[in-house]
Amino acid sequence: MTYSHLPVKGKMIFLTIEKSRLKEFLEAVSDECRLIVPEKKGKSTYIFREYTDFSKVALEFVRTIIPPKRFFFPPSETLFSYTKTEGLSVSSESESFTVIFGVHPCDLHGINILDKAFSYGGRDSFYWRKREKVGFIGLSCLPDKYCLCKSMHTDFIEDVYDIFLYTLDDVYMVSVRTAFGDDLIRLKSDLFKSPTKREVVEYKKRIMERDSMFTRIMDITNLADLLTLEYKSEVWEEYSRRCLFCGSCIMVCPTCQCFDVYDTTDLTKGISYRIRRWDACMRKDYALVAGGHNFREDRAARFRFRYLHKEIGFAEMQGRATCTGCGRCSETCPAGIDMVEVVRRIRE
Amino acid sequence: MSLVPEMATLVEKRYLDPHHSLFRFIFDNELKREGFGFRPGQFVMLSIFGVGEAPISITSGPDEKGFIELCVRKAGRVTTVLHNLEENSKVGIRGPYGNGYPVEQMLGGNLLIIAGGLGIAPLRSLIRYALWRRDAFKEIYIIYGARSPENILFRGEMENLVLRNDINCLLTVDSTYGQPWNAHVGRVTDLLERVRMPLKDTSVAVCGPPVFYRFVLNKLLSLGYSKGKIYMSLERRMECGMGKCGHCVVGHKYTCVDGPIFTYWDAINLPEIF
Incomplete structure (x- = not known):
């Protein structure tokens, strides 16, 4: 076919x-x-x-x-394997x-x-x-x-x-x-x-x-402006205290693309594997670099980053917000954090 | 574009100081060895199989063919293992990645290069680019500061640059710590006062640790340099180098694709810049 x-x-x-x-x-x-x-x-x-x-x-x-x-x-895939005798595969x-x-x-x-x-x-x-x-x-x-x-x-x-x-x-x-x-x-x-x-x-x-069946509305007009103006809003701080940083919202998101690349070794066979797996921008060491500097360590900054990135961060590349409104994050969140509510608070 | 690296061999290790060494690699594949081209300021992803991968800026000049050199600090898992590798060890390299310095726009003008500590690593590539075609630039100033004399990386090379009369190379250390030293002691910003070049037509390339950037950028602004002509090289966690894994995002930019070289103007308009 x-x-x-x-x-x-x-x-x-x-x-x-x-x-x-x-x-x-x-x-x-x-x-x-x-x-x-x-x-x-x-x-x-x-x-x-x-x-x-x-x-x-x-x-x-x-x-x-x-x-x-x-x-x-x-969620996880092997990119290649390596052995000393046979090289990359x-x-x-x-x-x-x-x-x-x-x-x-x-x-x-x-x-x-x-x-x-x-x-x-x-x-x-x-x-x-x-x-x-x-x-x-x-x-x-x-x-x-x-x-x-x-x-x-x-x-x-x-x-x-x-x-x-x-x-x-x-x-x-x-x-x-x-x-x-x-x-x-x-x-x-x-x-x-x-x-x-x-x-x-x-x-x-x-x-x-x-x-006529939609009961939930999120006003996204001028949201990019609002999120920029409210970059230092206490709303981020408030929600970051409630958020468990479990990453569930990210694991169920249809547009989250972040991944982590790491090596693992099978010592008995002498083979190492390069793996990539889904990653979550809310993790504490997500932006940590060698030497110990963390560019986004603060809880509120990590919470805010996800919102900014979903709504406006990728917009330049995508020509639109990367939230598709599927509702998974709001339904899944164990802390009951609802994106619509967060955005409404920012808009108030 | 692939996440799969090319095999390369570590052919030479040059000790620079207790934390830094210069590593020279050649690609095993002959076509790749001859065909590998890059711009100053670009980086590669260096793999040590079974350990992982790390982004490292290219330290050799783009006109030097057949090999690439990476100046690496022993800082994390991959780089620590790299420092322990023996010559002729196999590694993986993929790239080059990132935008690199806009050298075409810099040609024909004055060049001011300001490095702090390991910030010399990507700038050494730009220095070599500029010296390879010295006549294509007007005035060139190189200012390099380190903590102590023994922390001046590429010390021999830098002292040779000081002796050249077609460029101005100024060195400084925070303190001599009792080591022999006959150049400046003090801040890089002191040496900026000594630069005698018309601001117009001057491109500035700055690289160093975050606190270094803050002082140098403030000084440059007070001296009247344009934000659009100050080029910074940003450090971020990178896992793909191809604008996908998300780790290096600053605001709405991927450091690995849209950077790592940003003008100060572009950079200050990104949230979370430092």
């Missing part, structure tokens, strides 16, 4: 598939490549995992615990082609942001080696009390995905964006039809309904 990111903005193809026949389509995709789907894990938690059985696929869920980035930016495991089903607009925006981050200053070969072999079937969703995508302008996506499914009453409205998406559709082309007039009306009604 070939794969190409064709820019087809503005000339996307719309089709429909009956909900009862989605199983046949996913089975066909899973026969062709590795298929990752959302599944229920705990009482109200969901995770992405390998497809086994259609009955386990979650079709109505708000968010997974960890965003889909781990399939191309794993770069792991060259061939990645199997993967399709991730059920990715919501906010997470697709997150992937778009990571794609840019891992291209800035040169393409990251370890990221792109995996990322280039991942396709996405997006899925529409309804917000819960943590969802902020409307405020962050990530409630719709016109990019990144190959196929996107909008849930209607009896069918999914299917947007096909890339040639690869078209390849997938053609695995079972008899399942897909052109949308009827009634379905188009229903799509519009659904969009309006969803739009």
Whole structure:
């Protein structure tokens, strides 16, 4: 199967598939490549995992615990190994082609942001080696009390995905964006039809309904100015006393990209490995340099750094705030710190 | 762009003082050895396998081909092991990274180089660049301060620069600590008073520890130098060198890609600069 990111903005193809026949389509995709789907894990938690059985696929869920980035930016990965006799050996495991089903607009925006981050200053070969072999079937969703995508302008996506499914009453409205998406559709082309007039009306009604369901709003107008003006605000100090600096908000963030690079040695075999793993800017020694100088030791400075960086720090490179409004950080925080509240306090 | 280094061999170790040595490396790959080009002020990521990786600025000049030299302080895990390596040991090197000094903009003007302590490491590369094409610059001043005479790194080289009459090289130490010394004793800022060059057309390259920057920058401003022509080299934790791992971020800049060389104007507009 070939794969190409064709820019087809503005000339996307719309089709429909009956909900009862989605199983046949996913089975066909899973026969062709590795298929990752959302599944229920705990009482109200969901995770992405390998497809086994259609009955386990979650079709109505708000968010997974960890965003889909781990399939191309794993929490920990070996970059290369080294032995005295054989020198360097770069792991060259061939990645199997993967399709991730059920990715919501906010997470697709997150992937778009990571794609840019891992291209800035040169393409990251370890990221792109995996990322280039991942396709996405997006899925529409309804917000819960943590969802902020409307405020962050990530409630719709016109990019990144190959196929996107909008849930209607009896069918999914299917947007096909890339040639690869078209390849997938053609695995079972008899399942897909052109949308009827009634379905188009229903799509519009659904969009309006969803739009009115957002209860959480964060005003990001002039936020860059405010964060700069309130750089020394006591709000940072106050929240940094509550924050546990556990890094949970960072581990679940779809756009956190920081990593740590370190070596580990297997003494019995005489092999050393270079590993990279997710890192968290809130850690105390994150900005520590050899010799002992720490450029960001203070708790309030570390707390503030995350906010500044999410909202304005990367904006120059990304052209937008790197928060996608997925709500994971607010839902996950064991200290109950809510980004919306922090930003409101800064705005007051 | 890759996080995988090239194999290189440590061919020479030169003792400078109890904490600093100069290490000369050659790449094992012949194409890399001949093709490795860089700008003064750029850095490499040095790997000691099984120990880790550290960012080190390049100390040799860009016109010296076939090898690179790194002046390294024994400060952390990687650098301590490096100091204990024997000649002919294998290491990994990747790079060069960072922007380096904007030498094209400096050409044709006056050059003022101010180093404190190990700050001489990246500036030695710029000095060698400028002396290689001496006629391309007008006046050149080099001011170098260290704690004591035995802490003057590259002492022989620096004393040879003092003897040259086509440049002005001024040395100073905080105190002689009873060691023989016939140059200035006192602050680098004292020596700045002795610089006789028109401010216009003068590029200033400063590198040293944080407290050194504070004093020197204040002095330079009071003497009337433009913030846009003062170039600083920032030190930060770096783990990738490619603008991704996040550790070196200052404000909205990646020190490893957008820096490490920043004008004073760009730097003061970044939060958390010191």
